[in-house]
Amino acid sequence: MTFAATILTLYPEMFPGPLGVSLAGRALADGKWSITPVQIRDFATDKHRTVDDTPAGGGAGMVLKADVLASAIDHARRHSPDAPVLAMTPRGKPITQARVRELAAGPGVTILCGRFEGFDERIFEGRDVEEVSVGDIVLSGGEPAALMLLDACIRLLPGVMGAASSGAEESFEDGLLEYPHYTRPVEWEGRTIPEVLRSGDHAKIAAWRKQRAEEDTRLRRPDLWERHVGARDQSASGARHRTKDLGS
Ligand code: SAH
Numbered sequence: 222m223t224f225a226a227t228i229l230t231l232y233p234e235m236f237p238g239p240l241g242v243s244l245a246g247r248a249l250a251d252g253k254w255s256i257t258p259v260q261i262r263d264f265a266t267d268k269h270r271t272v273d274d275t276p277a278g279g280g281a282g283m284v285l286k287a288d289v290l291a292s293a294i295d296h297a298r299r300h301s302p303d304a305p306v307l308a309m310t311p312r313g314k315p316i317t318q319a320r321v322r323e324l325a326a327g328p329g330v331t332i333l334c335g336r337f338e339g340f341d342e343r344i345f346e347g348r349d350v351e352e353v354s355v356g357d358i359v360l361s362g363g364e365p366a367a368l369m370l371l372d373a374c375i376r377l378l379p380g381v382m383g384a385a386s387s388g389a390e391e392s393f394e395d396g397l398l399e400y401p402h403y404t405r406p407v408e409w410e411g412r413t414i415p416e417v418l419r420s421g422d423h424a425k426i427a428a429w430r431k432q433r434a435e436e437d438t439r440l441r442r443p444d445l446w447e448r449h450v451g452a453r454d455q456s457a458s459g460a461r462h463r464t465k466d467l468g469s
Pocket of ligand 1: 309310311335336337338339340353354355356358359360361362363364366
């Protein structure tokens with residue numbers, strides 16, 4: 222099955238862009254995924270092909286019109302009826318690796334890219350659209366956000382990464398950052414690779430990696446650490462309850 226991406230954008234020429242190169246580019250050439258950029262302006266109804274208008278209530282910038290966006294979304298739904306529609310916006314729910322995994326396991330995705338001040342809010346009431354943010358930063362448009370989201374999905378598609386790297390050990394897969402990596406030379410500017418990684422003792426290496434993943438997550442991302450510890454404690458207490466149930 223091919224993962225089909227439809228991109229609703231004012232700049233279709235930005236796609237596949239960087240996704241036409243390297244891992245994603247090879248997968249695209251091999252037919253493991255496909256991309257259809259759709260020009261939002263094609264759904265404008267006036268002779269000037271207007272897609273935006275001034276913000277109600279005043280203020281700087283322009284707002285993408287709900288009627289034009291709805292026509293573009295409806296077109297994409299006819300084209301890919303089963304793909305979820307995601308709108309890129311800093312007001313959306315922050316994207317997670319778990320959501321990326323779900324998307325990559327599905328038929329594909331339709332991504333709506335904003336520009337200017339963003340979307341007329343009524344589009345989110347009138348259409349089934351998931352609002353997604355790629356982080357607490359403001360981009361000039363949704364296109365780089367769409368490229369980022371697609372890149373994360375594509376590398377998870379079957380056969381895109383080598384069999385050896387299933388992605389299961391990466392950062393966020395178990396709610397932790399990944400442990401740090403090293404490679405030759407063993408000594409660089411007086412700094413050596415941690416001894417344990419050169420010991421050949423696989424159990425010791427695994428223990429070191431787990432400990433570093435936990436320590437680094439706790440220090441660098443207290444938000445992730447808190448969630449990880451919460452989930453761990455909860456599943457441990459769930460296990461205790463289950464044991465009790467069995468005993469009674
Ligand atoms: N006025 C908006 C920002 C608009 S930026 C606000 O303050 O919320 C223009 C477009 O860039 C947005 O419509 C969105 O599609 C995209 N964009 C900007 N930052 C983003 C982010 N963090 N995540 C996803 N999309 C983003």
